[in-house]
Amino acid sequence: MSLLIPSSQSNQQKLGERRVEAAVIGCSAGGLDALKIVLEAFPADLGIAVIVVAHTAPDGDHLLPSLLDNICNLPVSEAREREAVLPGQVYVAPPNYHLLIEPQRSFALSVDERVCFVRPAIDVLFRSAADVYHQHLIGIILTGANDDGAQGLKAVKDAGGYTLVQDPRDAYADAMPKAAIATAAVDRVLPLDALAEAVLRFCLSPAKS
Amino acid sequence: MEPAKIQDIEIGLFLEALFQRHGYDFRNYAKASLKRRILAMTAAARCRNVAELIPRLLHDEDYLAEVLAQLSVPVTEMFRDPPVFKSLRETVLPRLATYPRFNIWQAGCATGEEVYSLAIMLEEEGLLDKAQIYATDINDNALQRAEDGIFPVRCLEEYQRNYKAAGGKTDLADYYVANAGFFRIHERLRKKIVFAHHNLVSDGVFCEVQLILCRNVLIYFDNTLQRRVLKLFHDSLVRSGFLCLGTRESLRSVETEQLFAPVNREAMIFHKNGENS
Numbered sequence: 001m002s003l004l005i006p007s008s009q010s011n012q013q014k015l016g017e018r019r020v021e022a023a024v025i026g027c028s029a030g031g032l033d034a035l036k037i038v039l040e041a042f043p044a045d046l047g048i049a050v051i052v053v054a055h056t057a058p059d060g061d062h063l064l065p066s067l068l069d070n071i072c073n074l075p076v077s078e079a080r081e082r083e084a085v086l087p088g089q090v091y092v093a094p095p096n097y098h099l100l101i102e103p104q105r106s107f108a109l110s111v112d113e114r115v116c117f118v119r120p121a122i123d124v125l126f127r128s129a130a131d132v133y134h135q136h137l138i139g140i141i142l143t144g145a146n147d148d149g150a151q152g153l154k155a156v157k158d159a160g161g162y163t164l165v166q167d168p169r170d171a172y173a174d175a176m177p178k179a180a181i182a183t184a185a186v187d188r189v190l191p192l193d194a195l196a197e198a199v200l201r202f203c204l205s206p207a208k209s
Numbered sequence: 210m211e212p213a214k215i216q217d218i219e220i221g222l223f224l225e226a227l228f229q230r231h232g233y234d235f236r237n238y239a240k241a242s243l244k245r246r247i248l249a250m251t252a253a254a255r256c257r258n259v260a261e262l263i264p265r266l267l268h269d270e271d272y273l274a275e276v277l278a279q280l281s282v283p284v285t286e287m288f289r290d291p292p293v294f295k296s297l298r299e300t301v302l303p304r305l306a307t308y309p310r311f312n313i314w315q316a317g318c319a320t321g322e323e324v325y326s327l328a329i330m331l332e333e334e335g336l337l338d339k340a341q342i343y344a345t346d347i348n349d350n351a352l353q354r355a356e357d358g359i360f361p362v363r364c365l366e367e368y369q370r371n372y373k374a375a376g377g378k379t380d381l382a383d384y385y386v387a388n389a390g391f392f393r394i395h396e397r398l399r400k401k402i403v404f405a406h407h408n409l410v411s412d413g414v415f416c417e418v419q420l421i422l423c424r425n426v427l428i429y430f431d432n433t434l435q436r437r438v439l440k441l442f443h444d445s446l447v448r449s450g451f452l453c454l455g456t457r458e459s460l461r462s463v464e465t466e467q468l469f470a471p472v473n474r475e476a477m478i479f480h481k482n483g484e485n486s
Contacts (some may be wrong), residue, residue, distance in 0.1 A: 081428055081459045094457050100241035109457055110242045111425045112282050128241040131213065159213070 020048050020162075020203045021105075021136040022085065024129045026122030026152065028055040028144030030172025032064070034192055035142070036071050039090060041196030044073040048138075048203060050090040051079065051129065053099060053122045055144070065092045079107045093120040100128035116148035126152025135160030138199055142166045142192070144176025150183050157185035162202050167191045219259035220247055226263050231273050233347070234410050235280060237434035243280070250279040274349055283319030283351040286364065287381075288326045289424075290456050291374035296476035297327070298376050301420060301451050302334050310339050311419040314445065316409060316438075317426035318344035321355025321402075322368075325384075326375075327422065328398040333378045337401055343416065345407035356404045358394035362387055409438045414445045421446060424477075425455035436465070443468045446481040453478045 027034055031054045042050070054064060062078060069076035072090055079091040085105045093099035097109040098120050108128075115121035126139055126149065139156035141149045143166060157163045163186050168174035170191045180186060190198055220243075228234045235243060251259050265272050288294050305311045315324045324344040331337040346352050365381070372381045385392040407415065409426070421442050427435050439460070442452055452469055454460075454477040460469070469479035 081457055082432065082461050083459070097457055098242075100239075100245075102239060102241050108239045108241050109425075109428045110245075111284050111428070111455075112242065112245070113284055124245070128245070131241070131244070134213075 019136055019207070020138060021087070021133050022049040022051060022101075022129060023138040023140060023199055024126050024152075024156070025050065025052045025140045025142065026054075026126065026144070026149040026176075027052075027142035028118075028146060028148065028173065028176055030143040031055070032067065034166065034172065035068060037192050038140070038142070038195050039068055039072040039074075039076070041193070042072065042074055042090075042199070045088070046074060046200075046203075047087050049085045049087050050074065051085070051093075051099070051101075051125065052090065053093045053120045053125045055118050055120075055148070056095050062092075062095050068092065079109075081107055081109045083107050093125065095120075098124040100124060101132045103132055105132060116146055118146070118148055121152075122149035123152035123155075127155045130155040130159035130161060133159075133161065137161035138164065138202060140164045140166075140195060140199070141177055141180040142195075143171035143173050145173040146175060147179035149176055150179040153180045154183040154185040157183075157187075163187045164195055164198055165189050166195065216259060220244060223247060223259050223263055223266065226266050227276065230267050232411070233273075233277065233408070237410070237431045238429055239431050242429055246280050246282060250276065253279070278348050278350045281317075281319075281346070281348045281351070283346075283348060285319045285322045286371070287322045287360075287368040288371035288375045288377075289323065290476075291371050291376075293424075293453065293456060293476040293478075294326060294330060294371075294375035296473050296478060297453060298330050298334065300473060300476075301453075301478065302330065302336060304451070305340075305419055306334070306336055308339070308419060310341070312416055313340060313342045313420045313422065314416070314418045315342070315344045316407070316421060316423040316442075318346050318352070318355055318404070319348070320351050320360075321358060321404070322360065323422065323424065324355070324402055325358065325394050325398060326372075328401055329372075329377075329381075329384050330375075331401075332384075332398065337398075340401060342402045343405060343418070344402050345405050347406065347408045349406060352404045352406065356399070358399045359391050360394075362390055362392050365392060409441065410434065414441065416445070417447055418445055418450060419447055420451045420453070422453045424453065425458070427458055428455060432461070439465055439468055443481060443483075448481065448483070450481045451478060452481070 065076050065078045074090045076090040078094050100108045102108050139153045153163050165177045165180045165186045168177040171177050224236050318324050331340050369381045470482045472478045472480050
């Protein structure tokens with residue numbers, strides 16, 4: 001498979017730069033505050049899709065996209081079934097569905113069993129995103145009180161992607177970042193306020209040949 | 210070649226074998242979920258890779274039922290999305306009441322929790338005796354469980370809450386008998402439902418119906434298959450008949466707009482377009 005940048009993408013990023021297509025973010029307990037800090041630091045010209053799974057109550061009103069939209073420079077919306085995944089957009093998984101990425105880079109939903117007792121599960125999104133985006137993907141695990149996301153983050157790493165985890169000492173709940181770190185598939189462990197910058201720096205760094 | 214690419218080849222061969230050997234065509238299922246299920250099935254069979262499933266699929270007659278059960282993982286609950294059931298009760302059932310008799314089809318009923326929820330609503334609205342309900346699936350194991358109407362009591366608390374939020378008029382306990390960790394739906398409801406094997410991918414219209422319930426089934430289909438099934442629903446519905454889909458499903462194709470018009474977008478209830486709409 002060629003690593004050359006297709007012409008349709010070349011206006012986004014220059015030749016020789018790493019062509020990151022998407023970042024996937026997973027969080028649970030304490031996730032809203034953590035997400036705000038990461039997302040509000042993203043510039044309007046980020047140029048990649050950001051896809052979020054946050055564990056929420058299955059029957060709750062889904063206010064998360066509008067809450068985040070208020071503080072984020074990028075438009076935030078709920079991921080819609082069959083919709084194309086577009087750069088420069090932030091998507092949030094709907095409550096009570098797993099969110100997956102189809103090979104043609106569109107969203108799919110599933111009501112399959114809960115994974116790690118949750119739906120949407122971070123593992124499900126991360127694995128399917130790793131299958132589609134390979135090394136053009138960044139995986140990020142934030143605060144949370146269970147171990148969902150650890151296997152997904154490992155899948156991102158195994159597919160050649162870049163993996164970031166919030167420093168457990170800095171997290172509202174440290175179980176999820178700790179579980180992710182225990183997989184030994186983590187490129188960098190950083191405090192919350194340094195994660196957005198690490199994403200930007202990685203997007204702009206030259207790709208290894 | 211990368212292992213991931215080899216795996217994609219294996220999955221393609223597995224689906225081809227399933228189709229050519231048994232006539233079940235999953236090739237137009239959405240890829241990401243299907244892959245998850247095939248990999249789960251590979252792990253459950255203690256196989257090292259997907260290709261190891263293929264000889265068994267070809268030569269072991271009994272394996273098909275298991276494959277169909279695992280590829281159509283049945284997950285359902287009673288009165289899931291209570292506002293949808295409330296809307297069916299308030300908007301659709303009064304219309305059904307105008308028919309001397311009517312038919313309802315739940316396509317992809319899995320283990321039956323949802324179709325029993327519907328039957329309970331019909332009973333409460335005094336419509337059950339006028340109704341014939343068909344509930345279909347490709348998963349015979351799930352169909353058998355649906356027909357038995359026996360479910361674990363650990364789910365009851367949530368179902369009771371859903372039932373009330375859906376506008377339930379009495380108590381969910383009026384419709385089942387609980388015993389030793391399980392509850393069984395009353396026979397009066399069970400005998401009103403015909404459970405049957407039907408494959409949305411390949412089977413056609415089997416009767417004329419006033420309401421089709423098909424929630425969170427089409428999310429597993431690609432655009433081509435989604436269109437085929439919506440056309441099948443259109444052909445199965447009476448004039449102005451109702452279709453209820455899952456709350457997060459999207460009907461993106463242009464033709465779909467011509468087939469159905471929204472009755473309640475939030476609840477994803479549509480009615481058939483065409484002759485008189």
